[in-house]
Amino acid sequence: MKTDELLRLLAADTQAVPRHAAEKRFALALLAGLGVALLWTVWGLGVRPDLFEVVGSGPFWSKLLMPALVSALGAALLWRLAHPGMRPGALAWAVLLPVALLWLWAAWVLWQAAPAQRLDLLLGQTWRVCSLNIVLTALPLGLGLFWALRGLAPTQPGWSGAAAGWLAGALAALVYSLHCAEMAPPFLAVWYVLGMAACAGLGAALGARSLRW
Amino acid sequence: MQRTSDVTATEHELRASFLLGLDGDARAYHRFLERLTPLLRGYFRHRLNKLPDEVEDLVQETLMALHAQRHTYRRDQPLTAWVHALARYKLVDLWRRRSRHEALNEPLDEDLEVFGHTDDHVHETQRDLALLLDALPDNQRLPIVRTKIDGLSVREAALATGMSESAVKVGVHRGLKALARAWKEMT
Secondary structure: OOHHHHHHHHHOOOOOOOOOHHHHHHHHHHHHHHHHHHHHHHHHHOOOOOHHHHOOOHHHHHHHHHHHHHHHHHHHHHHHHOOOOOOOOOHHHHOOHHHHHHHHHHHHHHHHOOHHHHHHHHHOOOHHHHHHHHHHHHHHHHHHHHHHHHOOOOOOHHHHHHHHHHHHHHHHHHHHOOOOOOOOHHHHHHHHHHHHHHHHHHHHHHHHHHOOO | OHHHHHHHHHHHHHHHHHHHHHOOOHHHHHHHHHHHHHHHHHHHHHHOOOOHHHHHHHHHHHHHHHHHOHHHOOOOOOHHHHHHHHHHHHHHHHHHHHOHHHHHOOOOOOHHHHHOOOOOOOOOOOOOHHHHHHOOOHHHHHHHHHHHOOOOOHHHHHHHHOOOHHHHHHHHHHHHHHHHHHHHHHO
16 A cells, blocks of 8 residues: 555544543543452451551551652653653652652661561561562552553553553552551561562563553 | 754644644644655654665554554644654664664654654555455445545545445544554564
8 A cells, every 4th residue: 555545544534532531541540440459458358457546647647658659650650651752751760769768767767776676677467468469459450550551652661561560559559558557667668669569570571562552 | 953943843834734633624634644754754764774665664654653642642742752752663663673683772863853854755565555454344444445545535435335424434443443453463
């Protein structure tokens, strides 16, 4: 087929392009993913028994700070990566900044603690399952975000997959906090971050294959 | 300086007709595609010195991708940046397919480059879209053939095929998506 013919052909497809299709797609993916992740956490894992006592406390909210910041920055980054010609710029490393801050905080807590307590602060009661649970909770979120990305045009499939995984992991960490009773910053700095990093790694591997167009 | 202002003028002109096209103006969209095609050809020819036979295939592939992804253009964004990102993605994709080594040498050029050269000299394509077209089901193939070969309007194509106008539009729309997929599978 000659290129001129192709042009006529493409111009014959005159359906107007809806203006906010990408916003709707991301919103739908996030709502559906969060819904499933919440259902799984509440019915599958169960909320922490003392949720109503701690929900008003400072430590509970400061625990949410890192994943909440990563979620906000990660959503902005993913939005840019999904649109050709929009450069990630400083957001590319800004999504790691909340983790760096958490690590500083955790290091300070460890330094202040009595040497005998340090291992407990790091391992808590649930270090064996925490990271894996975060990955499982992130699954519906990650699937949703990949679905959204496949409807857009990420020009860096590997990085976009990693960003989607990182965002899914951070949102999963928020949801998982309804179940998980661990509050020590050193614990969060290791096991929460490990779970989120695993999500990012999975996302990168899957993205490099499945996000090409 | 002269070239930069030329490119800026091209950006304004192309963007205006592209935006009309996004809102469903087929003639403006066709004008945009006609104006863009030689620019894409010049951009690729410049970067595929050793693979001149690949240029026209890549032009067509990029045009199809651009059409399929036109909902990813943000209206507050320069059109050059968007077109360049798409064209470069397709170029790098070609290099990745051709050889790992060449994929490492990703060009570090600027957005404006994409509107920097014009090339009207058309090589034959290697992969033939017409063959892929034959493999489509009738309800997609006929609307495409009528609007393409005969250059009929949607209404005329509807009369000629006995399909409704909306069925012709949907047929063209779905057929193009199927064509882009089949094209991708051949590479």
